[in-house]
Amino acid sequence: MDRSKSEPFIGEIVNSLVLLIFYAMKYTPVHFIILLTLLVTASCSGPQKNRPELENGFLNLSDWDFAADGLVDLNGSWEFYWDTLLEPEDFDLNDSLTADYINVPGGWATLDSEEKSYTEFGCATYRLRIKVPDKHADYGFIFMSIFTSARMWVNGSFCFENGKVAT
Numbered sequence: 299m300d301r302s303k304s305e306p307f308i309g310e311i312v313n314s315l316v317l318l319i320f321y322a323m324k325y326t327p328v329h330f331i332i333l334l335t336l337l338v339t340a341s342c343s344g345p346q347k348n349r350p351e352l353e354n355g356f357l358n359l360s361d362w363d364f365a366a367d368g369l370v371d372l373n374g375s376w377e378f379y380w381d382t383l384l385e386p387e388d389f390d391l392n393d394s395l396t397a398d399y400i401n402v403p404g405g406w407a408t409l410d411s412e413e414k415s416y417t418e419f420g421c422a423t424y425r426l427r428i429k430v431p432d433k434h435a436d437y438g439f440i441f442m443s444i445f446t447s448a449r450m451w452v453n454g455s456f457c458f459e460n461g462k463v464a465t
Contacts, residue, residue, distance in 0.1 A: 377425035384423040
C-alpha cells in the first residue's frame with residue numbers, strides 16, 4: 299500500500315492523539331473533551347462497506363474487493379461437529395452429518411445450551427465455507443492465535459497443521 303509522505307498513517311494519528319490526551323489530562327476537562335472529539339473525528343474516514351456476516355458456517359465474499367475493502371475477520375457462527383475429526387471427503391461421502399453451530403472466537407466448554415454440553419477436553423471439527431469472488435486467485439489467512447492443535451484444508455487440499463491433532 300503506497301502512501302505519500304504527507305499522508306499520516308492512522309496509527310500515527312491515534313498514537314499522537316493518545317499522547318495529547320495524556321498531556322491534556324493535566325489541564326481542564328474542557329481540553330480533554332476537545333481532544334477526545336478530535337480523536338473521534340480523526341478515526342472517522344467516511345462511510346465504509348458493511349462487513350459480510352458469517353452465519354451458519356457460510357461466508358459470502360463474492361462481492362468483496364479485498365484491495366478496496368480490506369481484510370475480513372472470520373468471526374461468527376461456524377459449523378461444529380463434536381467428538382469427531384472430519385476431513386473434507388467425509389462431508390462428500392456422508393450427507394447425514396448434522397452440524398451444531400459455535401461462535402468463533404470462543405470455546406466449546408463455555409457454551410450454555412440446555413440441549414448439549416461439551417466437556418473441557420475433547421476433539422471437534424470446525425467447518426467454514428467461504429464463497430470468494432475469484433476461485434482461482436490466491437488468498438491468505440492470518441492466524442492471531444491457535445492455542446490447541448489444528449489442521450486446515452482449503453478446497454479439499456491439506457494446507458496447515460499446528461501441533462499434532464489426535465483423539
